[in-house]
Amino acid sequence: MKFAESPLWQLCLVRWREMSREPGVIFWVFGFPIVLAIALGLAFRHKPPDEQAVAVAGIAGDPAVAEAMAAIEAIEGFRAERIDVAAAAEQLRSGKVLLVLEPRPAGTAPRITLDPTRPGGRLAEIAVRDALEHARDPAGRLAVEETVVAAPGRRYIDFLLPGLLGMNLMSGGVWGVGWALVLMRTRKLLKRFAATPMRRSDLLGSFTLFRVVISLLEGAFLVGFGILAFGLWPRGSWLDLAVIVALSALAFGGLGLLVASRAQNAQTAAGLMNLVTMPMFLLSGVFFPAENFPDWMLPVVKALPLTALNDALRAVILDGRSLAAAWLPLAILLAWGSACFAVALKVFRWR
Amino acid sequence: MDEPQTDRRADLAGPAIAVRGLVKRFPELVAVDGIDLEVRRGECFGLLGPNGAGKTTTVEILEGLTAATAGEVRVLGGSWERDADSLRGRIGIALQETELYDKLSVRETVALFRSFYPRRLGVDEALAQVDLLEKQDAWVEKLSGGQKQRLAIACALVSDPELFFLDEPTTGLDPAARRSLWEIITRLKQRGRTIVLTTHYMEEAEKLCDRIAILRKGKVIALGTPRELIATLGADEIIEVGSEPALPEAAFAALPGVVACLPDPGGFRLSVQGIHETLPRVIDVLRQHGARPTRLATRTATLDDVFVELTGTSLEAEEAEAAAKRAAAGDSRKAKR
Numbered sequence: 001m002k003f004a005e006s007p008l009w010q011l012c013l014v015r016w017r018e019m020s021r022e023p024g025v026i027f028w029v030f031g032f033p034i035v036l037a038i039a040l041g042l043a044f045r046h047k048p049p050d051e052q053a054v055a056v057a058g059i060a061g062d063p064a065v066a067e068a069m070a071a072i073e074a075i076e077g078f079r080a081e082r083i084d085v086a087a088a089a090e091q092l093r094s095g096k097v098l099l100v101l102e103p104r105p106a107g108t109a110p111r112i113t114l115d116p117t118r119p120g121g122r123l124a125e126i127a128v129r130d131a132l133e134h135a136r137d138p139a140g141r142l143a144v145e146e147t148v149v150a151a152p153g154r155r156y157i158d159f160l161l162p163g164l165l166g167m168n169l170m171s172g173g174v175w176g177v178g179w180a181l182v183l184m185r186t187r188k189l190l191k192r193f194a195a196t197p198m199r200r201s202d203l204l205g206s207f208t209l210f211r212v213v214i215s216l217l218e219g220a221f222l223v224g225f226g227i228l229a230f231g232l233w234p235r236g237s238w239l240d241l242a243v244i245v246a247l248s249a250l251a252f253g254g255l256g257l258l259v260a261s262r263a264q265n266a267q268t269a270a271g272l273m274n275l276v277t278m279p280m281f282l283l284s285g286v287f288f289p290a291e292n293f294p295d296w297m298l299p300v301v302k303a304l305p306l307t308a309l310n311d312a313l314r315a316v317i318l319d320g321r322s323l324a325a326a327w328l329p330l331a332i333l334l335a336w337g338s339a340c341f342a343v344a345l346k347v348f349r350w351r
Numbered sequence: 352m353d354e355p356q357t358d359r360r361a362d363l364a365g366p367a368i369a370v371r372g373l374v375k376r377f378p379e380l381v382a383v384d385g386i387d388l389e390v391r392r393g394e395c396f397g398l399l400g401p402n403g404a405g406k407t408t409t410v411e412i413l414e415g416l417t418a419a420t421a422g423e424v425r426v427l428g429g430s431w432e433r434d435a436d437s438l439r440g441r442i443g444i445a446l447q448e449t450e451l452y453d454k455l456s457v458r459e460t461v462a463l464f465r466s467f468y469p470r471r472l473g474v475d476e477a478l479a480q481v482d483l484l485e486k487q488d489a490w491v492e493k494l495s496g497g498q499k500q501r502l503a504i505a506c507a508l509v510s511d512p513e514l515f516f517l518d519e520p521t522t523g524l525d526p527a528a529r530r531s532l533w534e535i536i537t538r539l540k541q542r543g544r545t546i547v548l549t550t551h552y553m554e555e556a557e558k559l560c561d562r563i564a565i566l567r568k569g570k571v572i573a574l575g576t577p578r579e580l581i582a583t584l585g586a587d588e589i590i591e592v593g594s595e596p597a598l599p600e601a602a603f604a605a606l607p608g609v610v611a612c613l614p615d616p617g618g619f620r621l622s623v624q625g626i627h628e629t630l631p632r633v634i635d636v637l638r639q640h641g642a643r644p645t646r647l648a649t650r651t652a653t654l655d656d657v658f659v660e661l662t663g664t665s666l667e668a669e670e671a672e673a674a675a676k677r678a679a680a681g682d683s684r685k686a687k688r
Contacts, residue, residue: 010462017454018455187450189449195442196464
């Protein structure tokens with residue numbers, strides 16, 4: 001039998017034709033992650049760090065105020081602005097300034113007012129104290145040798161892109177497989193197939209194979225976009241990356257299969273798929289590191305397939321590590337994939 | 352065809368389908384309530400009855416899609432428990448209301464089904480048999496209802512099966528599309544294929560089927576050739592009569608030649624033997640009573656009349672009742688399938 005006439009190939013062709021002939025699907029697979037990456041890339045584009053604003057409270061023309069402002073302006077990355085003493089509380093509360101420095105008449109210590117819960121508040125205080133001391137005693141400062149690094153891989157977009165790739169692979173796997181199967185069931189196509197000698201393995205194989213191929217395309221597409229738009233070259237091997245992506249196709253394809261294995265209509269299936277994917281959007285370190293969650297949640301968060309995928313992707317793309325170093329997330333993905341397939345095959349309904 | 356057909360001769364002697372004591376119970380109803388059937392090789396066998404009579408359930412058991420609660424089923428000499436794999440390759444199925452892939456072309460769809468079978472026809476040949484060659488590149492979503500049904504039949508016949516199951520192939524089609532399907536089914540018959548056809552159109556059964564089983568509430572209430580079934584009426588003709596004012600049944604029932612008189616919406620349906628004698632008498636009766644005929648029609652007896660005779664209600668009325676029940680039940684049973 002020619003390969004082109006084999007059920008597996010014909011069923012794969014169905015998957016390809018259904019996808020490629022539905023423009024909306026193409027957008028969700030390729031367009032959406034790009035749009036998201038561009039939007040977030042614009043919001044968090046690489047720019048010099050914001051200047052930290054510090055207020056000096058006092059009367060314009062007071063030499064003490066001018067002196068304090070000059071001292072602060074001399075700190076790298078700091079900007080000073082003069083305000084009236086009465087406005088200090090308001091300025092702090094609204095977050096326009098990190099702290100308020102009030103130089104007071106000679107003999108009285110300058111007053112610093114700050115909110116220590118604000119990020120950077122305490123650091124600003126240290127910097128301002130240092131600047132004041134330095135102004136008083138220009139010689140009394142330790143000399144250090146400073147090296148400034150600007151390595152790619154530490155920007156937010158660098159963190160974000162692997163996360164977006166992971167998120168896309170998850171949605172694509174769960175929806176791509178689950179939705180197509182549920183539609184085949186509601187349209188009685190599964191039942192029609194069950195009445196032919198078609199082997200189940202050919203049908204499942206076509207879904208799996210197609211998911212792997214499409215996942216690799218998605219991966220190549222997004223990584224290529226990262227290189228072109230943000231200069232983010234994966235530091236690890238492309239082959240390792242491909243293995244991770246292919247494994248994720250099995251894990252999420254399996255999840256889609258499981259979700260769709262009994263659902264009798266599209267609404268139920270859509271609800272279930274959202275139920276499965278939504279928590280992972282939030283928990284699995286797409287937009288911010290999963291490690292931000294409290295320690296007691298981490299074992300659960302880390303066991304989620306999307307967390308595992310994102311960890312593995314970042315290990316290879318950002319840290320240039322090998323597959324061996326990412327064995328734990330890979331094992332988690334493999335476990336999810338096998339468990340889902342095993343259960344789905346047991347409970348799968350053909351009608 | 353990719354394989355020689357040597358192994359198929361062995362069991363050609365027996366019936367295509369033999370069913371004994373078939374029962375299918377669902378939690379909320381008994382869909383099939385003890386059916387015995389035998390379908391001979393090469394015949395077109397009709398399962399006739401209103402929606403909910405158990406036709407589809409019976410056929411799905413025969414197709415190996417549903418397990419029977421009780422009873423014995425042999426298909427092409429084999430059983431679904433033991434020979435499922437080989438049987439699936441030897442039957443062709445057009446399910447009621449399958450929707451094929453919208454975005455596939457006609458040709459691609461047939462090629463897909465073709466790939467499942469070890470022995471098979473060429474795609475062109477399958478399409479030619481259902482007159483869809485000129486539509487082969489059209490997407491399924493662009494096809495008319497009749498074309499979709501023809502495609503469904505092409506998917507069934509691409510494996511060159513010995514036995515076809517066509518479940519309500521013409522339901523919901525316009526008359527022209529229905530006639531073109533009848534033509535295709537007739538061609539299958541001429542090629543010596545065994546066909547099991549379910550329908551709730553009496554006319555269709557009469558035209559296509561060699562033998563018919565009439566099902567009602569999960570039971571076979573009549574079995575035979577269309578001619579035999581009509582002959583059970585003991586009457587060749589039907590007179591439908593209604594009048595203003597309406598006359599009592601007795602006015603007609605006793606007339607010579609009237610075999611049966613059944614109430615009908617708007618009057619009576621008289622089964623008549625020797626219409627040339629009875630019809631003038633009917634007109635006399637109307638005249639004697641000073642009644643104006645609102646309806647007076649004669650026609651040859653059909654299977655529909657058999658159904659009325661057997662059940663006291665017409666298939667149409669039964670259909671309407673079933674539809675109302677389904678609507679009331681929120682279509683729960685169908686939706687669950």
